[in-house]
Amino acid sequence: xxxxxxxxxxxxxxxxxxxxxxxxxxxxxxxxxxxxxxxxxxxxxxxxxxxxxxxxxxxxxxxxxxxxxxxxxxxxxxxxxxxxxxxxxxxxxxxxxxxxxxxxxxxxxxxxxxxxxxxxxxxxxxxxxxxxxxxxxxxxxxxxxxxxxxxxxxxxxxxxxxxxxxxxxxxxxxxxxxxxxxxxxxxxxxxxxxxxxxxxxxxxxxxxxxxxxxxxxxxxxxxxxxxxxxxxxxxxxxxxxxxxxxxxxxxxxxxxxxxxxxxxxxxxxxxxxxxxxxxxxxxxxxxxxxxxxxxxxxxxxxxxxxxxxxxxxxxxxxxxxxxxxx
Amino acid sequence: xxxxxxxxxxxxxxxxxxxxxxxxxxxxxxxxxxxxxxxxxxxxxxxxxxxxxxxxxxxxxxxxxxxxxxxxxxxxxxxxxxxxxxxxxxxxxxxxxxxxxxxxxxxxxxxxxxxxxxxxxxxxxxxxxxxxxxxxxxxxxxxxxxxxxxxxxxxxxxxxxxxxxxxxxxxxxxxxxxxxxxxxxxxxxxxxxxxxxxxxxxxxxxxxxxxxxxxxxxxxxxxxxxxxxxxxxxxxxxxxxxxxxxxxxxxxxxxxxxxxxxxxxxxxxxxxxxxxxxxxxxxxxxxxxxxxxxxxxxxxxxxxxxxxxxxxxxxxxxxxxxxxxx
DNA sequence: CGCGTTTACGTCGTTCGTAACGATA
DNA sequence: TATCGTTACGAACGACGTAAACGCG
Numbered sequence: 019x020x021x022x023x024x025x026x027x028x029x030x031x032x033x034x035x036x037x038x039x040x041x042x043x044x045x046x047x048x049x050x051x052x053x054x055x056x057x058x059x060x061x062x063x064x065x066x067x068x069x070x071x072x073x074x075x076x077x078x079x080x081x082x083x084x085x086x087x088x089x090x091x092x093x094x095x096x097x098x099x100x101x102x103x104x105x106x107x108x109x110x111x112x113x114x115x116x117x118x119x120x121x122x123x124x125x126x127x128x129x130x131x132x133x134x135x136x137x138x139x140x141x142x143x144x145x146x147x148x149x150x151x152x153x154x155x156x157x158x159x160x161x162x163x164x165x166x167x168x169x170x171x172x173x174x175x176x177x178x179x180x181x182x183x184x185x186x187x188x189x190x191x192x193x194x195x196x197x198x199x200x201x202x203x204x205x206x207x208x209x210x211x212x213x214x215x216x217x218x219x220x221x222x223x224x225x226x227x228x229x230x231x232x233x234x235x236x237x238x239x240x241x242x243x244x245x246x247x248x249x250x251x252x253x254x255x256x257x258x259x260x261x262x263x264x265x266x267x268x269x270x271x272x273x274x275x276x277x278x279x280x281x282x283x284x285x286x287x288x289x290x291x292x293x294x295x296x297x298x299x300x301x302x303x304x305x306x307x308x309x310x311x312x313x314x315x316x317x318x319x320x321x322x323x324x325x326x327x328x329x330x331x332x333x334x335x336x337x338x339x340x341x342x343x344x
Numbered sequence: 345x346x347x348x349x350x351x352x353x354x355x356x357x358x359x360x361x362x363x364x365x366x367x368x369x370x371x372x373x374x375x376x377x378x379x380x381x382x383x384x385x386x387x388x389x390x391x392x393x394x395x396x397x398x399x400x401x402x403x404x405x406x407x408x409x410x411x412x413x414x415x416x417x418x419x420x421x422x423x424x425x426x427x428x429x430x431x432x433x434x435x436x437x438x439x440x441x442x443x444x445x446x447x448x449x450x451x452x453x454x455x456x457x458x459x460x461x462x463x464x465x466x467x468x469x470x471x472x473x474x475x476x477x478x479x480x481x482x483x484x485x486x487x488x489x490x491x492x493x494x495x496x497x498x499x500x501x502x503x504x505x506x507x508x509x510x511x512x513x514x515x516x517x518x519x520x521x522x523x524x525x526x527x528x529x530x531x532x533x534x535x536x537x538x539x540x541x542x543x544x545x546x547x548x549x550x551x552x553x554x555x556x557x558x559x560x561x562x563x564x565x566x567x568x569x570x571x572x573x574x575x576x577x578x579x580x581x582x583x584x585x586x587x588x589x590x591x592x593x594x595x596x597x598x599x600x601x602x603x604x605x606x607x608x609x610x611x612x613x614x615x616x617x618x619x620x621x622x623x624x625x626x627x628x629x630x631x632x633x634x635x636x637x638x639x640x641x642x643x644x645x646x647x648x649x650x651x652x653x654x655x656x657x658x659x660x661x662x663x664x665x666x667x668x669x670x
Numbered sequence: 671c672g673c674g675t676t677t678a679c680g681t682c683g684t685t686c687g688t689a690a691c692g693a694t695a
Numbered sequence: 696t697a698t699c700g701t702t703a704c705g706a707a708c709g710a711c712g713t714a715a716a717c718g719c720g
Contacts, residue, residue, distance in 0.1 A: 106389035
């Protein structure tokens with residue numbers, strides 16, 4: 019049993035039992051994986067996969083047991099490597115972020131640009147996902163960091179670090195009748211309009227939907243999208259009134275669009291970074307957090323990650339437009 | 345980084361930073377370990393041990409971090425191997441027991457003899473320890489199974505499985521004035537005597553000592569030993585009245601010694617097996633438990649070990665002299 | 671016939687043990 | 696001088712990649 023064998027085994031399982039595809043992912047040849055898999059099976063004394071003919075059909079029950087343990091072994095090995103890489107100030111590395119489109123498009127660029135200055139060889143991977151999926155990816159260890167927002171409790175699935183608070187804005191074309199309102203519209207007024215907002219509005223637990231519900235109003239959601247740019251586009255096209263995160267509002271948008279504050283009944287959201295527990299993060303991951311939320315302290319972050327000290331996070335400030343680096 | 349490198353690293357740390365000794369333990373040559381250690385250090389980018397001249401002086405702080413993670417990796421690898429060995433009904437293996445002398449000398453032989461019949465190639469290791477040390481060895485993963493007794497709560501440090509209940513007996517030479525008592529002596533009567541008992545009696549939390557204390561009596565302990573045979577020998581020599589576990593009483597002892605029940609105020613003890621958590625035990629470990637405590641169920645044991653089901657152990661029966669196998 | 675796995679084979683790298691050397695108390 | 700770690704070297708093993716064969720849809 020070697021670490022390579024376990025790595026290949028897990029890769030095959032993760033590639034949907036396709037050895038060829040798994041071989042590509044681990045940068046090795048297909049016969050190599052095939053051989054190592056057979057050797058591992060020989061050593062253990064039972065099959066890890068059910069074969070039909072020559073192709074892998076399923077994981078055996080025993081294989082599933084081994085798979086779990088192999089994952090923890092490989093995760094610990096990665097932890098050792100990450101620890102060592104931090105220790106020797108290694109600047110190369112990979113950072114996988116899962117986040118919503120708005121964060122990726124409007125919040126992260128400034129922070130990531132700054133990060134790239136300190137770590138020019140860093141390879142960044144953005145995984146855009148819906149609100150619900152991000153935490154699962156963290157728990158399964160497929161991502162280093164999730165950026166999610168919540169109007170209520172801190173998200174679970176990892177160590178949730180509050181970064182900043184943000185509000186929604188109401189966005190209408192300059193010619194729209196609400197454009198001259200010069201104040202936050204009421205929920206009742208919004209209920210009269212066709213709304214264009216995020217996909218997450220469709221979920222019953224959405225804080226937007228709940229705000230309407232408490233006043234016995236039902237919002238008329240004309241269009242939803244994950245993508246704040248799409249929302250703005252459709253607002254421009256006159257499909258309805260946009261409700262989106264304030265971060266998504268660019269200065270140039272104000273040329274033809276008018277932004278109003280959202281009704282007070284729609285609660286503020288907090289953006290959280292969710293870090294995988296029991297895992298050594300590379301220094302640049304923490305640097306990214308510090309870039310996003312200057313109120314955080316690196317030492318506190320490390321301590322909280324190691325579980326030695328129950329985190330007591332500083333209150334997250336309101337979002338503000340980041341200073342252009344350089 | 346390979347499993348071998350991690351294994352060598354841990355071996356060196358466990359051998360007190362003596363590479364030669366570590367090499368013997370892992371059945372390899374000293375230069376081999378030396379080389380692998382250097383390679384691991386090269387790959388990680390920092391030293392795992394502090395050198396003074398050519399000899400290892402201490403573990404570096406980084407080394408300590410890696411050591412912990414290496415241990416979990418190796419433990420999981422062992423778990424995989426144990427799982428596989430069980431799966432293919434492997435009869436070879438090793439079983440390390442930590443227990444008191446009385447258990448090892450009077451309780452275990454029958455059970456181990458039965459076990460050896462089913463697993464002739466099993467290599468058994470008995471580690472005799474004082475009451476307090478056993479649990480630490482389990483927690484550190486240096487033993488597969490601990491056998492300890494307690495008059496009160498179940499011991500911690502692992503999964504405690506109640507095996508059987510036992511009482512102490514009072515042992516006097518046939519010529520002793522208590523020999524004709526034909527009933528349990530009172531604590532007051534015992535307080536008049538010189539006592540010969542287990543070393544654990546010296547500990548203030550000893551149930552024997554506490555029984556005396558509740559009647560405001562102080563026992564006169566003339567001699568303590570871990571070894572029940574020693575206690576019997578000194579009782580024969582007239583040093584005093586023996587108080588020991590009923591299991592330690594052999595039929596032939598009654599030829600020249602008289603055993604009386606212990607005072608009712610001295611509580612019954614329960615013998616527990618303490619199993620390491622988060623660890624796959626070989627089947628023969630469970631078989632040993634079943635041999636010691638027939639009321640147990642193998643399936644329940646496995647479930648409890650996997651943590652899927654909160655154990656609800658059957659009440660432990662009283663100790664009885666085991667039937668001679670064969 | 672394409673896709674994917676296994677088998678065969680040659681090469682290269684690595685590990686391991688023996689032996690010699692160096693340092694230390 | 697005995698003990699312990701490092702360096703040197705040669706042999707053997709193992710891993711890996713290329714190429715070809717095999718099954719299956």
